[in-house]
Amino acid sequence: MGTIYTSTAFREYAKAQVTHADILLTKHAESALSLCRCGRLHPCDEHRHWLEIRTHFRQFLVDEQYSSEVQQPCPPNPTRSDPSTPYDLG
Numbered sequence: 345m346g347t348i349y350t351s352t353a354f355r356e357y358a359k360a361q362v363t364h365a366d367i368l369l370t371k372h373a374e375s376a377l378s379l380c381r382c383g384r385l386h387p388c389d390e391h392r393h394w395l396e397i398r399t400h401f402r403q404f405l406v407d408e409q410y411s412s413e414v415q416q417p418c419p420p421n422p423t424r425s426d427p428s429t430p431y432d433l434g
Contacts, residue, residue, distance in 0.1 A: 358401040365398035 372380050372391040380386040387395070 355405065358404045361401040362398050362405065365394040365401070368394045369398065 369391060372382055372386075372388055372394065374386040375381045378386050380388040380391060382388055382390065
């Protein structure tokens with residue numbers, strides 16, 4: 345059967361898959377006249393495959409970018425401390 349990954353191990357695996365897909369998508373990018381760099385019509389089968397792989401594994405990394413950021417609470421609305429501009433004229 346397959347390997348059971350912890351969430352950290354799976355994120356690392358997903359990162360590696362996305363990186364690998366990015367490299368191969370560069371090798372199968374559009375060259376000229378709607379041709380792939382491999383000589384076939386763009387997008388070639390390889391390009392489509394690696395685009396699907398990257399899309400599949402990137403969905404598992406979306407939450408990671410937000411969880412790594414420290415979310416600071418919003419500061420309260422500052423009160424006006426300038427006495428020359430009154431809040432209420434009445």
